[in-house]
Amino acid sequence: MAEKSKGWRPSLASTMIIAMVLGIITGIFFGELVAWTGVVGSAVIMLMQMTIYPYILVSLISGIGKLNANDAKSIFTKAGSIMAAIWAIGLIAILLAPVTFPTLESASFFSTSEVQPKAEIDYLKLYIPANPFESMASGAVPALVLFSIALGVALITVKNKDRVIDLASTAAEGLSKITQSVVKILPIGVFAMSANAAGTMSVEELESLQVFMISYFVLCMLLAFVVLPILLTSFTPFSYRDVMRVSWGALVTAFSTGNIFICLPVILEESKQLLKKHGKDSEDALRLVDVVLPIAFTFPNLGKLTIILFIFFAGWFIGKPVDISSYPMVGISGLLSLFGSVYVAVPFLLESVFLPADLNQLFVVSSFITGRFNSLVAVMNLMAVTLLAAVVVVYGVNRPKIAAIKFFALFGISTVLVFAGTRIMLEHLIDEDKNTSSLIAGMRVERTLTDQAQETSSWNRVANAEISTVENIIKRGVIKVGYQRGNVPFSYFNSENKLVGLDVALAYRLAADLGVDVEFVPYMNEHMADDLERGYFDIAMSGVEVDAELMKHVAFTRQVMQLNLALVVPDHMVKRFSDTSILRRDEINIAFVQHEAMIRRAQKVLTNLEFDQLVHYESFFNPDKPHNYDALLTSAEAGYAWSLFYPDYGVALMKEPGTGRLYSFPVAFALARRNQDLLNYVNNWLDMVRAYGFIDKQYDYWIQGHGATPEQSRWSIIKDVLGWIKD
Known part of the structure; x- marks a missing residue:
């Protein structure tokens, strides 16, 4: 009997792509009904992160500790210098990449985060592991990496190191098996996060995300197919065609699977074949290939480093660009953080530049597309480090100054041309005309307030010698409120020519609680005290600053805010x-x-x-x-x-x-000094409405803009096409 065929089983990479596509389709179909899937996605990512910190510790200790002294010295001096130079070149390109982001003229409401004290970053604790266990517990990846490297180097000369290294290697293998088990549920997380993003992300956010995708793809293509190959051809006898021919198999494999580890045997063999073709296959050169490649694999590659671009995009995305002076810090922190997982590094880097941590969700969703492209950069990075180490360390460089000039000239010209072209394209692609004035010009006082206390049509500045006590105001049926014209956001005219603002809303509420209507009377700031004393209006409510000099002439209520x-x-x-x-x-x-x-x-x-x-x-x-x-x-x-x-x-x-x-x-409200009765009432009224949360509600709306944009449900097939559900 013939053996039954097992049938086609998709690879993990294919499964993740399928999960992402299904998630996007689900989000588009169901819209905001699948917003809850974001919790599932976050849970899966947290499971993926649980082995990362201990894995960094044991893998670096075992990888470095098993070297002998000569290999370690060669790698950490010459080969290490090559790796550091590639990092520096890559970081220059990455830190220049934000110039591709188009100019976006926009503005935003005030946010309390602007005035909250920023948590100071303790750079000594971040980079120096005074307590390695505390570094691991607090997520200080750079400090943990430094400790792991230091212990690994120390073990090189220890006689009985095999027991420690075997233990570390065994632990690394165990942690790897845990990760492999968790990876099996990763498609569920991919599906959940894709569904959440597609179901809740607005069209404007999707439009802005394409800026990151395009800039990122351009950066990866520049590094993988221009910068790193030119670096190799400048300092070795290899031609560009040679480099691309031997790396093509590994590049295709990495792009199709998203797995760099399985490309290592291909890179190893192709590198040796290229050395042999050019007569550079001495025993020392081939041995360096065997040693340098696996060690280089444990260090961050340029593919990983490209995700630093997301940090700069995140700042551009929310209208708070990362300050240029912070770029070097982000680059160095990113390099050290990326000894671990990108899913740990990105939240850490977002926090380091005071950007919202929830932007990490956006990165996670996009990473399953961008990951294919940074895999190309990673493969070419490993190829460049391995071949440069084998040729430069063993044979040296022919005319190094000319080689350096050639590389930096080609690097500079290609980078400028590529980034300038991308910027021009994105400027035309993205509509920069964001009409932010319509946001605040369209704001209105709640109808429930204006219905309870009608605005009178008088607006006359009529003097009144009688003190406006609470009883007199109730008899009159109107409270007169003074306001300053154009005092945004406290009192101003909106697009419907209606007087609105935070203090206007408070005036309507005060009138409603008194059971009277409200009449608004304009005043000029320098005449406020006289106008109150003459009775032109009963109370001034327009963002009035409590001023020691003014206290001699008017009575201030309790502080409003x-x-x-x-x-x-x-x-x-x-x-x-x-x-x-x-x-x-x-x-x-x-x-x-x-x-x-x-x-x-x-x-x-x-x-x-x-x-x-x-x-x-x-x-x-x-x-x-x-x-x-x-x-x-x-x-x-x-x-x-x-x-x-x-x-x-x-x-x-x-x-x-x-x-x-x-x-x-x-700021507070001002009244005539002689009007103690109304002052007492308003003070007690302020205590009451503050306790009810009314002042906070108005502050959130008029100052922070919460609710200024009408809530619109996300478009979905189930609602807007099939009509199976209603808003």
Whole structure:
């Protein structure tokens, strides 16, 4: 009886591709109904991570410890220098790659993360393993790698090292088996994360993600097919055709499987064949190939390093680009972190530059596509390290200066041409016209508030000598609220020409709780105290700063909230003005509307500054009336709101030199000093609505923009095509 055929069984790589495709189809079909799959995906990734830290420890110890002294010296000096040079060249290309990201003129609402103190990174603890077990527990991969290398090197000269190395090798094998078992469920995680991304990601996010995909593919192609082959041909007698011919089999295998380990035998044999073809197959050269390749495999390759580009993309993606001064730190931290898994390195790097950790989900989903391309770079990296070590260490380099000039000339020209072409393409591909002004201009006061307290149509500035007690206001049926025109986001007119804003919403709520209607009366900041005293309005509610000088003339309620002082400047000047010391050394003309008390104090100390008071904030931004102001002094909360109307302006927070402490100030409502009755009522009313969470709710909406964009359910086939479910 003939043996039954086992039938076709897809490889793990094919299974993951199938899982990803099925996940995307599921997400598109069901939409937000499959959002819960994100939890499943996160659980699978956590299982994948559990063996990584101990594996780094035991694999490096066993890999380095089993070397003899001569091999170790040769590898760590000459071959190590070659590997370090390739890392440096690769990092230069990776750190230049963000220039391909298109310009995206955008702005955002204020976020409390802007003013929260950033956790300082302890670089000594990150890189120096004073306590290796603590380094492993806290996820300090660079420190763990340094300890593992140090112990491995120390074991080289230890007589009875075999027992330790056998134990480490056995442990590494055991951990590898755990990983192999967990890998079997990896397609489930791929399916879950793909379904979650396809079902919840907006069209705008998908459009932005293609920027990363294109830039990443271009970077990988540049490294795999241009930079590394040119490096080999410049310092060895091999031609470009020779290099590509011997590496092609390994490149195809890596791309189709996503597995670098199974390519090692191919790289080993092809490298020896190429050396033999050119008469460089001495015993020392062939021995170096046998030693260098497996050791190089345990170190991060350029394929892994390319994922650093995602960190820069993540900052661009959310509108908070990584500062250029942080690039070297990201590069070095990325190199050391990538001794472990990319799934550990990416969250670590995101945290190191204060980017949201949940962006890691975006990376995980894209990694099953990008992983094929960085496999190409990894194979070519291993080929380059192995062949360069065999040729340069044993035979030296013919005319090294000319070889170096040739390589860097070709490297520079090709990198500039490729990145410039990619940037031009992406600029045309991505629509940069983001109308952020429509976000804030379209905001409205809740209808439930405006229905309870109707706005009267009077708006007349009529003096009233009678004190507006609570009883008098209720008899009158109207509370008169003073506001400043164009005081975004506290009181301004929206696209429907309706007066809206945080304080306007509070005014409606106060009127509703009093059981009266509300009348809004405009005032100018410098006349507020007189207007209150004359009774033009009962209460001023428009982001009024609590000022010691004003306290002599008006009565302030309890603090409504605390705001942070900032300067609004053109986007390209934000970094310069973020350094507060600029106010002490440069001649600067600053415009302001309020904060007179602060201005008076500043003028006594900072005589180099010139201050000009404006009647309305719009005067600073009005393009029809040019001015010579360098900055506008206001709150950061208001500054971010104005930047939505004018995206070419940004916000520089005011910080105390030396300490970095933010300058903040309280805002409250103002009343006539003689109106103690209404003052008592409003103070108690503020305590009540704060306890109910009403003030926090309005702060989240008007200041942070939560809910400013109407919630729209994700398009899906089941809802929008088949109509089986409704919103």
